[in-house]
Amino acid sequence: MGSPSLKIVVDAMGGDFAPLNEVAGSLEALRDRKAIEVILVGREEQIRPELAKHNTRGLSVSVVHAPEVITMEDSPTAALKQKKNSSLGVGMNLHKDKKADAFVSAGNTGAVLSASTLILGRIKGVSRPTIGAFFPSEEGVCLLLDAGTNVDCRPQHLYEFAVMGSIYANRIFKYENPPVGLLNIGEEESKGNEVVREAYQLLKNSPLNFVGNVEGRDILRGKVRVVVCDGFVGNAILKFGESVPSFLKAKLLAYAGKSAVRRAMLGLVRGALRSVFKEMDYEEYGGVPVLGVNGVSIIGHGKSTPKAIKNMILKAVEVAEANVNQHIQDMLAGVVVRPADAVIPAHE
Amino acid sequence: MGSPSLKIVVDAMGGDFAPLNEVAGSLEALRDRKAIEVILVGREEQIRPELAKHNTRGLSVSVVHAPEVITMEDSPTAALKQKKNSSLGVGMNLHKDKKADAFVSAGNTGAVLSASTLILGRIKGVSRPTIGAFFPSEEGVCLLLDAGTNVDCRPQHLYEFAVMGSIYANRIFKYENPPVGLLNIGEEESKGNEVVREAYQLLKNSPLNFVGNVEGRDILRGKVRVVVCDGFVGNAILKFGESVPSFLKAKLLAYAGKSAVRRAMLGLVRGALRSVFKEMDYEEYGGVPVLGVNGVSIIGHGKSTPKAIKNMILKAVEVAEANVNQHIQDMLAGVVVRPADAVIPAHE
Numbered sequence: 229m230g231s232p233s234l235k236i237v238v239d240a241m242g243g244d245f246a247p248l249n250e251v252a253g254s255l256e257a258l259r260d261r262k263a264i265e266v267i268l269v270g271r272e273e274q275i276r277p278e279l280a281k282h283n284t285r286g287l288s289v290s291v292v293h294a295p296e297v298i299t300m301e302d303s304p305t306a307a308l309k310q311k312k313n314s315s316l317g318v319g320m321n322l323h324k325d326k327k328a329d330a331f332v333s334a335g336n337t338g339a340v341l342s343a344s345t346l347i348l349g350r351i352k353g354v355s356r357p358t359i360g361a362f363f364p365s366e367e368g369v370c371l372l373l374d375a376g377t378n379v380d381c382r383p384q385h386l387y388e389f390a391v392m393g394s395i396y397a398n399r400i401f402k403y404e405n406p407p408v409g410l411l412n413i414g415e416e417e418s419k420g421n422e423v424v425r426e427a428y429q430l431l432k433n434s435p436l437n438f439v440g441n442v443e444g445r446d447i448l449r450g451k452v453r454v455v456v457c458d459g460f461v462g463n464a465i466l467k468f469g470e471s472v473p474s475f476l477k478a479k480l481l482a483y484a485g486k487s488a489v490r491r492a493m494l495g496l497v498r499g500a501l502r503s504v505f506k507e508m509d510y511e512e513y514g515g516v517p518v519l520g521v522n523g524v525s526i527i528g529h530g531k532s533t534p535k536a537i538k539n540m541i542l543k544a545v546e547v548a549e550a551n552v553n554q555h556i557q558d559m560l561a562g563v564v565v566r567p568a569d570a571v572i573p574a575h576e
Numbered sequence: 577m578g579s580p581s582l583k584i585v586v587d588a589m590g591g592d593f594a595p596l597n598e599v600a601g602s603l604e605a606l607r608d609r610k611a612i613e614v615i616l617v618g619r620e621e622q623i624r625p626e627l628a629k630h631n632t633r634g635l636s637v638s639v640v641h642a643p644e645v646i647t648m649e650d651s652p653t654a655a656l657k658q659k660k661n662s663s664l665g666v667g668m669n670l671h672k673d674k675k676a677d678a679f680v681s682a683g684n685t686g687a688v689l690s691a692s693t694l695i696l697g698r699i700k701g702v703s704r705p706t707i708g709a710f711f712p713s714e715e716g717v718c719l720l721l722d723a724g725t726n727v728d729c730r731p732q733h734l735y736e737f738a739v740m741g742s743i744y745a746n747r748i749f750k751y752e753n754p755p756v757g758l759l760n761i762g763e764e765e766s767k768g769n770e771v772v773r774e775a776y777q778l779l780k781n782s783p784l785n786f787v788g789n790v791e792g793r794d795i796l797r798g799k800v801r802v803v804v805c806d807g808f809v810g811n812a813i814l815k816f817g818e819s820v821p822s823f824l825k826a827k828l829l830a831y832a833g834k835s836a837v838r839r840a841m842l843g844l845v846r847g848a849l850r851s852v853f854k855e856m857d858y859e860e861y862g863g864v865p866v867l868g869v870n871g872v873s874i875i876g877h878g879k880s881t882p883k884a885i886k887n888m889i890l891k892a893v894e895v896a897e898a899n900v901n902q903h904i905q906d907m908l909a910g911v912v913v914r915p916a917d918a919v920i921p922a923h924e
Contacts, residue, residue, distance in 0.1 A: 364827075365823070366822075366823060366826045366827070376761050379761065379768060379769045380769045380770075411812060413724050413727065413807070413808055413811040413812070420727060420808065421727045421728045421808060422728075443811075443812070443815045444811065444812040444813060444814065444815030444816035444817075444818075444819070445815040445816060445818055445819035446819075447816060447819070448816070448819045448820065448823040449819060449823070457812070459761070460761055460768065460769060460809060461808060461809050461812050463761040463791075463792065464759060464761070464791070464792040464805070464809050464812070464813055465792060465812055465813060465816050466792065467791045467792030467793040468792035468793060468795060468796070468813050468816060468817065469792075469816065470792075470793055471792070471793035471794075471795070471796045471797060472796065472820055474714075475713070475714060475796040475797070476852065478714045479712070479714070479852040480848055480849075480852065483848050483851050483852065484848070490848070493841075493844050493845060493848070494845075494848070496841050496844070496845075497841060497842075497844075497845040497848070500828055500831050500832070500838070500841070500842070500845070501828075503831050504824065504827040504828065504831065
């Protein structure tokens with residue numbers, strides 16, 4: 229309690245329902261965690277009227293004006309150059325200048341990634357920052373990375389993803405010495421293309437808890453906590469997985485047809501399926517972190533609800549407190565032997 | 577009816593329950609389609625006693641002895657060389673020598689693929705034979721290829737997969753001018769790695785019904801009938817998809833817990849889910865074809881039931897009758913302009 233409260237920058241213009249959901253979600257987070265501060269960055273003339281709709285007494289919320297907005301349609305790198313005063317750029321620079329401890333946005337994913345990398349810079353030892361995806365499994369969470377940020381990965385990149393994923397799974401999901409798998413088309417060491425065969429050797433000789441090659445089926449099985457792959461593959465699996473709920477819904481509706489009994493039954497089962505897919509809903513996870521940059525940058529879905537924004541802010545606090553980046557840097561430098569050791573507070 | 581009956585070679589030693597299921601399934605197929613003949617290839621001393629258990633009167637079934645067996649553990653290419661008299665090798669050669677019109681096996685997939693390619697040879701114009709996977713979708717079937725046979729594909733390979741998939745979807749699934757998608761991490765033409773960007777151009781300038789890039793989510797959505805990708809990606813998606821039913825089952829059981837009401841509800845919904853996943857059960861599809869070889873070679877799951885074997889045989893008959901290979905060759909040579917034209921009988 230003696231430590232200074234953490235400050236979180238929220239890109240108030242990021243999501244599809246900005247700044248409405250950003251403001252509401254920020255206030256929800258502040259009510260949940262009174263010790264933090266939120267800095268809403270964006271068009272003051274839009275943010276202030278939203279804030280005025282709420283009771284903000286006792287909550288540490290401030291507004292920093294940024295007149296420009298990067299939209300979902302903008303080209304990530306071009307937009308950052310052209311719109312110098314965007315909420316994304318201004319907000320990220322506040323974090324870079326240590327005026328805030330973390331950054332949160334439900335905006336253009338590519339632009340947030342670019343801004344994170346270009347403005348915050350990479351962690352020493354990281355070649356390519358990465359964004360992962362969380363999958364539910366029969367037991368616990370599985371972090372798949374890269375989920376689409378990096379195509380054409382080299383073996384070293386996959387190794388770094390494994391390190392970043394292990395640290396994250398350990399520090400944030402509290403898995404001790406999390407098992408790491410290398411996605412391949414078979415379990416044998418000789419399987420796959422040249423990149424994964426070389427990555428296998430790097431991982432085998434690393435201090436990570438590397439269990440060897442895993443296959444697509446092992447993601448939902450829960451036998452590993454971290455799965456590494458090229459972003460092309462990871463993105464295809466992530467999007468395939470995201471399409472399963474609506475596929476099932478359509479198929480079950482077709483199965484029910486006009487039968488009243490079957491329709492009633494589906495009504496019953498909807499709750500069950502919803503509870504299963506809730507775990508797959510990354511809004512519940514509080515967004516996904518950009519791993520490998522010198523800071524805490526959390527990206528959420530464009531359609532983020534106030535609850536999702538709240539969870540992103542709370543996640544940002546958690547990541548900042550857990551000192552994930554220092555652990556990644558140490559491990560890549562060989563200082564920390566394995567992620568399990570990271571449980572022993574070394575930097576706090 | 578005037579045409580001579582088609583002869584199908586069945587690798588009687590292929591599956592995990594060989595020759596029991598192979599014999600039973602073959603007889604089921606013959607009862608279904610009296611006009612065909614089945615040649616069971618394998619250890620005569622094991623096949624004959626199985627046959628003796630059934631009433632085979634009026635069914636055209638014969639046995640060709642082959643003393644050796646390639647197991648699931650055998651290395652595909654080594655096994656073919658070392659076991660010259662395997663049921664797989666002997667059977668495939670019968671097909672090659674035109675003593676049979678198709679070959680069916682529930683054995684070692686890699687070995688069947690190797691034997692198909694090495695013994696039958698490739699169709700003119702095909703660089704790499706391929707094995708696809710069938711996915712159910714919100715509407716119709718989606719054929720994904722390559723599903724794991726070829727990693728490190730070049731753009732030309734992806735183009736050829738698209739041609740083979742289109743012909744198969746047209747001739748076997750009866751889709752007119754089937755829409756083809758290129759799996760990528762986004763819809764824009766500029767997305768992805770160099771291979772897919774080049775493949776995009778090949779496909780755009782082809783006579784295929786190319787709809788552009790598709791994402792992982794589009795497989796189950798049913799907007800395309802054929803999706804092409806590198807075998808590494810295809811295999812990961814296939815295996816991820818195969819793991820969905822058991823994941824759901826585990827999650828729903830956990831959801832039900834000890835509640836009698838919820839458990840009863842799950843009992844009700846099981847039928848619905850089973851009907852959905854039945855479509856995903858490739859035994860129902862009658863195995864998957866090796867596309868691009870000079871012949872008809874159908875591969876089934878090692879655990880194939882008699883029903884699955886029967887369906888594989890019937891599928892082999894269908895593929896042989898549909899003249900799929902000639903259509904592939906013609907299209908790659910530019911003779912047939914688009915798969916829809918193939919509906920007009922040109923070779924029958």
